[in-house]
Amino acid sequence: MHDRTIAELARALADGEVSSVELTRGFLDRIEARDPDCNSFITVTREQALAEAEAADEARAAGRGGPLTGVPIAHKDIFCTDGVRTSCGSRMLDNFEAPYDATVVRNMRDAGLVMLGKTNMDEFAMGSSNETSYYGPVKNPWDPTRVPGGSSGGSAAAVAARLAPGATGTDTGGSIRQPAAMCSLTGLKPTYGRVSRFGMVAFASSLDQGGPLARTAEDCALMLGAMAGFDPNDSTSIDRPVDDYAAALDGVSLQGLKVGLPKEYFGEGMSEGVRGAVEGAAERLRELGAEPVEISLAHTELSVPAYYVVAPAEASSNLSRFDGVRYGYRCDEPKNIIDLYERSRGEGFGAEVKRRIMVGTYALSAGYFDAYYLKAQKIRQLISDDFRKAFEQVDVILGPTSPTTAFPIGERSDDPVAMYLSDVYTIAVNLAGLPALSMPAGFADGLPVGVQLIGNHFDEGRLLGVAHQYQQATDHHRQVPAGVND
Amino acid sequence: MQWETVIGLEIHAQLATNSKIFSGASTQFGNEPNRQACPVDLGLPGVLPVLNEGAVAMAVRLGLGIGADIAGRSVFARKNYFYPDLPKGYQISQYEIPVVGTGQLEIALDDGTVKTIGVTRAHLEEDAGKSLHEDFHGMTGIDLNRAGTPLLEIVSEPDMRSPAEAVAYAKKIRTLVRYLGICDGNMQEGSLRVDANISIRPAGSDEYGTRAEIKNVNSFRFLEKALNFEFERQREILEEGGKVDQETRLYDANADETRSMRTKEEANDYRYFPDPDLLPLEVDQAFIERVRAELPELPDEKRDRFIREYGLPAYDANVLTASRELADYYEATVTAAGGAPKVAANWVMSELGGVLNAQGIDITESPVSAEALGGLIQRIQDQTISGKIAKQVFEAMVAGEGNADTVIEAKGLKQITDSGEIERMIDEVVDANPGQVEQYRAGKDKVLGWFVGQVMKASRGKANPEQVNQLLRQKLDS
Numbered sequence: 001m002h003d004r005t006i007a008e009l010a011r012a013l014a015d016g017e018v019s020s021v022e023l024t025r026g027f028l029d030r031i032e033a034r035d036p037d038c039n040s041f042i043t044v045t046r047e048q049a050l051a052e053a054e055a056a057d058e059a060r061a062a063g064r065g066g067p068l069t070g071v072p073i074a075h076k077d078i079f080c081t082d083g084v085r086t087s088c089g090s091r092m093l094d095n096f097e098a099p100y101d102a103t104v105v106r107n108m109r110d111a112g113l114v115m116l117g118k119t120n121m122d123e124f125a126m127g128s129s130n131e132t133s134y135y136g137p138v139k140n141p142w143d144p145t146r147v148p149g150g151s152s153g154g155s156a157a158a159v160a161a162r163l164a165p166g167a168t169g170t171d172t173g174g175s176i177r178q179p180a181a182m183c184s185l186t187g188l189k190p191t192y193g194r195v196s197r198f199g200m201v202a203f204a205s206s207l208d209q210g211g212p213l214a215r216t217a218e219d220c221a222l223m224l225g226a227m228a229g230f231d232p233n234d235s236t237s238i239d240r241p242v243d244d245y246a247a248a249l250d251g252v253s254l255q256g257l258k259v260g261l262p263k264e265y266f267g268e269g270m271s272e273g274v275r276g277a278v279e280g281a282a283e284r285l286r287e288l289g290a291e292p293v294e295i296s297l298a299h300t301e302l303s304v305p306a307y308y309v310v311a312p313a314e315a316s317s318n319l320s321r322f323d324g325v326r327y328g329y330r331c332d333e334p335k336n337i338i339d340l341y342e343r344s345r346g347e348g349f350g351a352e353v354k355r356r357i358m359v360g361t362y363a364l365s366a367g368y369f370d371a372y373y374l375k376a377q378k379i380r381q382l383i384s385d386d387f388r389k390a391f392e393q394v395d396v397i398l399g400p401t402s403p404t405t406a407f408p409i410g411e412r413s414d415d416p417v418a419m420y421l422s423d424v425y426t427i428a429v430n431l432a433g434l435p436a437l438s439m440p441a442g443f444a445d446g447l448p449v450g451v452q453l454i455g456n457h458f459d460e461g462r463l464l465g466v467a468h469q470y471q472q473a474t475d476h477h478r479q480v481p482a483g484v485n486d
Numbered sequence: 487m488q489w490e491t492v493i494g495l496e497i498h499a500q501l502a503t504n505s506k507i508f509s510g511a512s513t514q515f516g517n518e519p520n521r522q523a524c525p526v527d528l529g530l531p532g533v534l535p536v537l538n539e540g541a542v543a544m545a546v547r548l549g550l551g552i553g554a555d556i557a558g559r560s561v562f563a564r565k566n567y568f569y570p571d572l573p574k575g576y577q578i579s580q581y582e583i584p585v586v587g588t589g590q591l592e593i594a595l596d597d598g599t600v601k602t603i604g605v606t607r608a609h610l611e612e613d614a615g616k617s618l619h620e621d622f623h624g625m626t627g628i629d630l631n632r633a634g635t636p637l638l639e640i641v642s643e644p645d646m647r648s649p650a651e652a653v654a655y656a657k658k659i660r661t662l663v664r665y666l667g668i669c670d671g672n673m674q675e676g677s678l679r680v681d682a683n684i685s686i687r688p689a690g691s692d693e694y695g696t697r698a699e700i701k702n703v704n705s706f707r708f709l710e711k712a713l714n715f716e717f718e719r720q721r722e723i724l725e726e727g728g729k730v731d732q733e734t735r736l737y738d739a740n741a742d743e744t745r746s747m748r749t750k751e752e753a754n755d756y757r758y759f760p761d762p763d764l765l766p767l768e769v770d771q772a773f774i775e776r777v778r779a780e781l782p783e784l785p786d787e788k789r790d791r792f793i794r795e796y797g798l799p800a801y802d803a804n805v806l807t808a809s810r811e812l813a814d815y816y817e818a819t820v821t822a823a824g825g826a827p828k829v830a831a832n833w834v835m836s837e838l839g840g841v842l843n844a845q846g847i848d849i850t851e852s853p854v855s856a857e858a859l860g861g862l863i864q865r866i867q868d869q870t871i872s873g874k875i876a877k878q879v880f881e882a883m884v885a886g887e888g889n890a891d892t893v894i895e896a897k898g899l900k901q902i903t904d905s906g907e908i909e910r911m912i913d914e915v916v917d918a919n920p921g922q923v924e925q926y927r928a929g930k931d932k933v934l935g936w937f938v939g940q941v942m943k944a945s946r947g948k949a950n951p952e953q954v955n956q957l958l959r960q961k962l963d964s
Binding site for chain 2: 079080086088093096098099100102197198199200201202204205206232233234235236313314316317319320321322323325326327337341361364365366369373
């Protein structure tokens with residue numbers, strides 16, 4: 001059962017082939033047996049999961065269930081869960097239990113999904129390799145010496161290792177798409193405002209967006225349908241009906257679909273293996289009826305510097321609340337309030353988080369605000385304009401997700417700039433608030449390669465449909481890491 | 487040298503909404519610590535602010551009350567600093583584009599002149615919590631009940647030229663926010679808090695001197711005293727050739743002095759930036775018109791109407807419109823009295839005012855209702871009692887002895903208007919004082935007043951003084 005997709009499991013549950021309790025117990029047992037090697041979970045909620053599964057079975061028996069009732073999934077540990085630890089991968093929140101559920105968690109529970117536990121992640125979602133977690137690095141199921149990508153690396157690894165059929169992630173600069181690419185999964189970063197941020201621990205509020213990680217576009221469509229929606233508790237949430245993404249998948253046609261290939265995405269820095277996979281995907285889409293069009297996203301090279309001003313600026317402010325006063329980590333025996341702040345934050349936060357807080361504080365400080373923050377906001381506008389113009393010409397944009405395949409654990413941990421460049425192709429999408437998806441497009445030296453499809457605002461349905469059509473015609477997404485099915 | 491004072495005020499008005507500005511928690515005062523702070527107010531991870539439309543409506547009310555421009559689009563920003571009672575590590579406030587723009591306000595000075603004070607802006611923000619030092623040995627307690635309470639910060643132009651003007655302006659703001667029903671104006675409870683910027687310069691100079699900011703003065707009396715102290719302090723420094731430092735100072739009411747809190751060099755860098763959790767605030771014309779339609783009559787309009795409708799002097803009209811409750815009381819009194827607006831004004835301002843002052847209570851707690859006072863005035867008007875006797879009746883009413891008619895009846899204070907009876911008393915007095923009669927007839931007119939007094943005394947104040955006057959003249963001149 002563990003190797004089935006969410007759509008397949010939903011059918012098995014509907015047909016009575018399996019109960020949610022059996023299914024949930026099966027995944028929990030796999031996690032118990034295998035996750036010590038992978039480290040993809042921070043918290044496993046065994047008893048709660050079984051209770052939810054039992055309730056799901058009862059609901060189905062009573063004819064009250066929805067299509068996803070009883071399907072188990074995992075949540076990134078950035079989503080607050082009532083009464084269950086939400087650590088955000090940080091020592092700072094090692095002891096934190098929220099008295100509320102994130103809207104995403106509540107929506108998915110309301111849809112009948114069962115939570116297996118909370119997945120590992122880069123501390124406060126800052127990282128592209130999952131090495132900054134207080135709970136240790138996550139190993140890539142395709143090669144345990146390599147990173148799974150980040151920051152939603154725990155979610156990606158858990159799904160790739162078949163410890164959960166799907167998991168939630170969050171994407172501030174590529175944190176769903178890049179691990180999806182490195183773990184051979186499909187991951188969707190929705191339009192900003194499509195999925196509520198309420199109860200999602202904030203990293204950079206204007207960029208953060210929750211989304212699904214699963215094996216297929218169809219599964220992502222099912223998950224997004226359960227996650228998304230207007231939330232009056234999030235002022236940036238958009239009041240617009242949620243499409244039935246799963247039902248619309250087959251209706252999307254590749255015939256005549258204009259696929260933009262931004263020339264700036266095919267320059268230096270991309271590994272040959274990745275280039276080959278992206279070109280292969282473009283060719284395949286062409287064979288399926290799509291029409292590749294070369295386009296330009298002229299300000300692409302400015303996206304990483306702009307991002308590394310805006311994101312740390314917002315993060316420096318968002319993380320101010322972790323001060324040791326009300327909850328979370330507090331240092332021992334503080335001498336006075338300044339000592340309490342300094343040592344609680346000094347001991348509670350890891351190096352990457354501190355680095356970004358300092359960068360962000362600097363960028364917002366008097367005398368530098370105009371030169372950094374305001375300038376970055378102007379660049380952000382230019383990047384949005386590039387996309388707006390591009391979507392006057394094309395329906396979707398195709399490019400690499402990450403410039404390289406999964407790199408060895410430790411390789412970039414002392415080189416923040418090299419790490420930041422892991423997100424060179426994903427960041428612009430967050431700056432522009434657009435939806436984008438990463439899907440498996442092959443392998444290079446035995447490691448997965450992902451390609452990215454970028455859509456116009458609220459075009460999630462089209463992205464998922466294109467990916468679904470592509471997946472009907474390819475089998476990259478069906479490959480399984482060695483040993484997973486032993 | 488002659489010095490000129492330059493004062494600008496920043497007034498924080500706590501808005502009278504039922505719930506907080508960015509959460510649904512209650513704003514009630516005086517609850518147990520941390521009992522009305524929800525996860526949003528506590529700044530728990532992941533929670534987000536949602537703007538309370540009621541607070542926006544109140545800000546717009548103020549804006550319309552001072553004839554200000556209302557921004558169609560304003561922006562909430564984060565003001566970042568660490569303090570234990572600031573749960574998020576930042577305060578959500580408005581910085582570059584506030585919801586209320588430039589407006590103005592008239593103040594009446596003691597010499598009767600009216601001066602216009604400019605209002606630079608008014609912006610919405612959230613309040614912080616409170617640090618509690620009592621009952622915590624070597625530690626500090628935090629109460630976040632107040633965190634997230636909506637504040638409207640009303641910033642004036644540096645248009646005030648004396649501490650008295652500053653007080654008049656602050657009082658006018660309080661009057662206005664109370665009229666508008668957007669703030670209870672209670673300075674003891676901190677619902678209205680005043681920060682004052684003060685500098686001095688040689689009279690006639692156009693340049694501003696270096697200013698000091700006095701934080702959180704909690705009464706009008708202390709505001710005046712703090713500004714007077716600060717004027718003297720700055721004057722001494724400058725006259726001795728020194729330089730005033732730009733700094734934040736606190737007023738110590740016990741010592742009647744201001745003390746340095748922090749200098750400009752130590753000032754925080756608040757790292758303001760637009761709050762990415764909140765969209766820009768859009769206020770459309772329809773919303774403004776809805777708020778405008780609900781505006782009550784404002785103090786200046788009421789004052790002008792009192793002058794026009796009741797023929798009151800400007801001074802009386804100003805005093806009587808100082809609060810909506812007082813103005814309402816006055817109007818109810820006039821109605822009950824069936825007219826006599828000037829007499830009613832005098833009674834409300836001096837007799838009733840004296841009682842309220844002595845008892846330290848508000849017009850809303852007056853021991854004499856407007857209807858009862860109107861009833862008393864009616865008895866003066868119809869000459870049942872004289873103005874002098876009325877004071878005696880009023881005292882009895884204050885003491886709870888009933889309404890005017892009851893008291894007049896019980897104490898037999900009805901005015902004597904029977905001319906026969908008055909004439910009898912006059913005869914007695916005139917007959918008993920031949921010397922004074924002689925003086926009068928010798929042309930000493932003043933003696934008439936003495937005779938009036940004697941007759942009034944004989945009647946124990948109950949004789950109608952006009953009649954006494956007239957009949958006395960007849961008698962003496964005959």
